[in-house]
Amino acid sequence: MAKQYVNTTINGDNHELLCDPTQTLLDVLRDQLDMTGTKEGCGTGDCGACSVTMDGVLVCSCLVMGVEANGKKVETIEGMADGDDLHPLQQKFIEHIALQCGICTPGLLVASKALLEENPDPTEEEIRYWLAGNLCRCTGYHKIIEAVQDAAREMRGA
Amino acid sequence: MGRAPSPFATKIPYEEKDLKVIGSNPTARGDAVDxxxxxxxxxxDIKLPGQLMGRVLRSPHARANIISIDVSEAEALPGVKAVVCRDDFPDMEVEHAASGELMVNFRDVTRNMMARENVLYDGHPVAAVAAISDAIAKRALKLIKVEYEVLPHVIDVRDAMRPDAPVLHEDQFTKGVDPKPEKPSNIAARMESKLGDIEKGFEEAEIIIEREYNTKPVHQGYIEPQASIANYTEGGIAEVWTGTQGHFVFRAQIAKLLKMDLSKxxxxxxxxxxxxxxxxNVYLEPLAVVLSKKSNRPVKMVMDRDEVFRATGPTSGTNVRVKMGCTKEGRITAAQAELNYQSGAYAGSSLPLATITVFTRYDLENVSVVGHDVTTNRPKVAAYRAPGAPMVAFGVETVVDEMARECGMDPIDFRLKNAAKEGTQTHFGPKLGPVGYIQTLERAKAHPHLQEKLGPDQGRGVASGFWFTLGAETSATVNIGEDGTATLIFGTVDVTGGSRSAFGMIVAEELGIPFEKVRTMSGDTSALGFNFMTAGSRGTAAGSMAAVTASRKAIARMCEIAARKWEVEPDQVVWEDGRARPAGANVGDFEPMTVAELAKEAAWFGGSIAGHAEINVAQGGPGFGTHVVDVEVDRRTGGVKILRYTLIQDAGKAVYPEFIEGQFQGGAVQGIGTALNEEYIYNDKGVLENPGFLDYRVPVASDVPFINTEIVEVPNPDHPYGIRGIGEVPIIPPLPAIANAIHDAVGIRLRDHPMSPPKVLKALKDKMVEDLASRGTAAE
Incomplete structure (x- = not known):
């Protein structure tokens, strides 16, 4: 199939691309743009390692076709820190040891950021259900939940 | 395990001292920012210039002979650069080697990575392709013609042991049976572990309980699928980037399988x-190397998730019988078990580990364990965190719970009465040194968790776990930079990001410099002497012994530099508080020198400062843990909700306590997944029906509560800082602890794993029928 022209904004940068219509957004990010911060754990939308936002909506980039990003704003883990300044979630994940092997971490951070944008003061249960689509096999989630709670507190200025 | 302890193995005696760095929780963890x-x-994530993408063709059959493989059409597809199958790999003789906690046989390893005469499970590799794109490689797989002769298969371990079962290997005669059996069978080996007189033990018993348990295979479920890139040069050198728990062992296996020199x-x-x-275990690595060699290009291979489930090792499915006897006062007099462990397509399950460790938690006089290693048409099993232990603890710890109830005793008191302690003779050989099992029980008993009130259909369960810690070959180098900062190159794999920081803390402690002045990084196979895998909880326990040894050699070199400068003998210089000092007033009045000062002068006084360790660590210290769990059973759905969870474990010495808590929590949640949800489901054709995270349901954040943890510290006497391995024990107790809690909640004893809603519902229904029947009988 002929490649299609895609004009998309990723972490604030404009990209003009030619995408095969069978290519997922995840493939475009990782293989075409070498933005390997977004991870592939399953390719079927079950693990959340490939979480990104598209026009502010949290999606599994393995379930979105690259051509669907045309005209959209995509945010990935690479755009989360502001230069040397880590996002409060990134900082709290480090402080609380909310990561071990780290393969699920980019997806969890992107998903947590989307949560706090929608709900700045989530309960433990709300965090657990929001993040239920992001599998972590190392931590048992305990320290991830604590890190998100702490980051939410800090971001609210509480 | 798998090999005898060497008399030349390294032990460094524990020394109690004030610690400045060890035991703190550094925020500047080495791996975290990235x-x-x-x-x-x-x-x-790695991409090499000119790389091709590789893909594997896998068997759709559970068992079949391979009549022919025709790759010609695939080779002719534009963009395909190489196709390999069995003809591209040399056959291997029977030769056993340790690979983590399990043993491998190279004759089987080569067949498991690429089928030869036959395929033995759904997902067994049959051919592999390298092409200029992943899409073309996938298209090429469809053009490979494989002619199969489909044969009867067997999936369940009990079925595989029957005399009329289809036999996977015609040359497999049960080992450990005398005389050698006349006919081949799926029982690859029989093993025993005995202590005392089991018959006498049962004669002394006033209460005897015997139960049978069945468990399904579960998968490690790492979120990163296997991935490797190989670059084989025209000069005959292979470089392989891969996700591995042991790069030196992988190098050895690649070299052996491809008949190459290790140095290449x-x-x-x-x-x-x-x-x-x-x-x-190697899966993709040798394939990628041969594809690279054949195509003269780097080749990258990444498994899809379904390939991970179908073709990489889960645990054994098991059938376990446990029979134990005790006195009415609660003293265990006899402990017997029969363990039937399926190993998958090739022999070699975790049975040896299970056989020797099944009852190690208790101080027992009479033990008898018999085990069978059984081949079935499933992927060859691999180690999974305390391999073999959770399924056997399921039996033992629930029988112990039943015995405690029969005696009218609290389950923790019952365990305390029988607990293994210093001096306990294990049934696997050694007497235990100082261990912290009793402390974990006492701390559990005192925990506020036990004061929480339980509501209707809620119950509380307790279980304990034991795992040993591997020592083995370990190497490291400490380099002191010209500015006095230190770099540790380690050769174990930092599988979760904790050992890197733990090593940094240990080097900082040894040298007397701040943690921030130590950088730790992994060395590839050309940087260090051989390192065994990060397996058997040995990563930090054994790796830190090498870090200590290397640091002390660097210190000796620094003392030598000071001695040369002061024109005294090296033994007249001591190392204290990060400085070289004169050993006494009689040596002379010299200003102590810091690492930075010594580093600056090192060149003049003989060259730069480094310390190396190439050691074989004796052992990492046995570990014990006790878990308490509260559950609520939903009588309408059969769902089991974890309400509260508390885990107490002996870490010897917690170098990085918050990280250890994280490992405890992660292990407990993996164990919860094993207990409640996870299982391999095969259809009647022997095809795996749930090779994805949607249907193979690992715990998600909303499935579990916070996991309370407590660290007990009973130092390992053979480690300079008292460290024990901690990674594996936490996954052992959840399965039995939850089973005990479900019984406490609703009065049913589940002995078939997983304890998923359909099984819970059925057991509740059976119990209701039983209760009604007995009430009816009583009424008559």
């Missing part, structure tokens, strides 16, 4: 996205 920014490089294979371990024992 992991939260997406910079950390895992194997599938370099394995570079990448950041690892979870392993849990599942990345102790």
């Amino acid at each position: 992991k939260v920014t997406g910079r950390a490089r895992y194997a599938s 294979v370099k394995v570079i371990p990448t950041e690892l996205g979870g392993g849990f024992g599942g990345k102790n």
Whole structure:
């Protein structure tokens, strides 16, 4: 199939691309743009390692076709820190040891950021259900939940 | 395990001392920033110039002979650069080697990575392709013609042991049976572990309980699928970047399988996205090397998730019988078990580990364990965190719970009465040194968790676990920079990001410099002497012994520099508080020198400062843990909700306490997944029906509560800081603890794993029928 022209904004940068219509957004990010911060754990939308936002909506980039990003704003883990300044979630994940092997971490951070944008003061249960689509096999989630709670507190200025 | 302890193995006696760095929780963890920014490089993130993409063709059959393989059409597809199958790999003789906690046989390893005469499970590799794109490689797989002769298969371990079962290997005669059996069978080996007189033990018993348990295979479920890139040069050198728990062992296996010199294979371990024992075995690596050799291009191979489930090792499915006897006062007099462990397509399950450790938690006089290692048409099993232990603890710890109830005793008191302690003779050989099992029980008893009130259909369960810690070959180098900062190159794999920081803390402690002045990094196979895998909880326990040894050698070199400068003998210089000092007033009045000062002068006084360790660590210290769990059973759905969870474990010495808590929590939640949800489901054709995270349901954040943890510290006497391995024990107790809690909640004893809603519902229904029947009888 002929490649299609895609004009998309990723972490604030404009990209003009030619995408095969069978290519997922995840493939475009990782293989075409070498933005390997977004991870592939399953390719079927079950693990959340490939979480990104598209026009502010949290999606599994393995379930979105690259051509669907045309005209959209995509945010990935690479755009989360502001230069040397880590996002409060990134900082709290480090402080609380909310990561071990780290393969699920980019997806969890992107998903947590989307949560706090929608709900700045989530309960433990709300965090657990929001993040239920992001599998972590190392931590048992305990320290991830604590890190998100702490980051939410800090971001609210509480 | 798998090999005898060497008389030349290294032990460094424990010394109690004031610690400045060890036991703190550094915020500048070495790996964390790169992991939260997406910079950390895992194997599938690496791209080499000119790389091809490789794919594997896998068997759709559970068992079949391969009549022929025709790759000609695939080879002719434009963009395909190489196709390999069995003809591209040399056959191997029977030769056993340790690979993590399990043993491998190279004759089987080569067949498991690429089928030869036959395929033995759904997902068994049959051919592999390298092409200029992943899409073309996938298209090429469809053009490979394989003619199969489909044969009867067997999936369940009990079925496989029947005399009329289809036999996977015609040359497999049960080992450990005298005389050798006349006919081949699926029982690859029989093993025994005995202590005392089991018959006498049962004669002394006033209460005897015998139960049978069945468990399904579960997968490690690491989130990063296997990935490797190989670059084979025209000069005959292979470089392999891969996600592995042991790059030196992988190098050895690649070299052996491809008949290459070790020195011509370099394995570079990448950041690892979870392993849990599942990345102790080569799968893609040799294929990628041969595809690279054949195509003269680098070849990258990444498994899809369904390939991970179908073709990489899960645990054994098991059938376990446990029979135990005790006095009415609660003293265990006899402990007997029969363990039937399926090993998958090739012999070699975790049975040896299960056989020797099944009852180690208790101080017993009479023990008898018999085990069978059984081949079935499933992927060859791999290690999974305390391999073999959770399924056997399921039996033992629930029988112990039943015995405690029969005696009218609290389950913790019952365990305290029988607990293993210093001097306990294990049934696997050694007497235990100082261990912390009793402390974990006492701390559990005193925990506020036990004061929480339980509501209707809620129950509380207790269980304990034991695991040993491997020692084995370990190497490291400490280099002191000209500015006095230190770099540790380690050769174990930092599987979860904790050992890197633990090593940094240990080097800082030894040298007397701040943690921030130590950088630790992994060395590839050309940088250090051989390192065994990060397996058997040995990563930090054994790796830190090498870090201590290397640091002390660097210190000796620094003392030598000071001695040369002061014109005294090296033994007249001591190392204290990060400085070289004169050993006494009689040596002379010299100003103590810091690491930075010594580093500056090192060149003049003989060259730069480094310390090396190439040691074989004796052992990492046995570990014990006790878990308490509260559950609520939903009588309408059969769902089991975890309400509260508390885990107490002996870490010997917690170098990085918050990280240890994280490992405890992660292990407990993996154990909860094993207990409640996870299982391999095969259809009647022997095809895996749930090779994805949607249907193979690992715990998600909303499934579990916070996991309370407490660390007990009973120092390991053979480690300078008292460290024990901690990684594996936490996954052992959840399965039995939850089973005990379900019984406490609703009065049913589940002995078939997983304890998923359909099984719970059925047991509740059976119990209702039983209760009604007995009430009816009573009424008559």
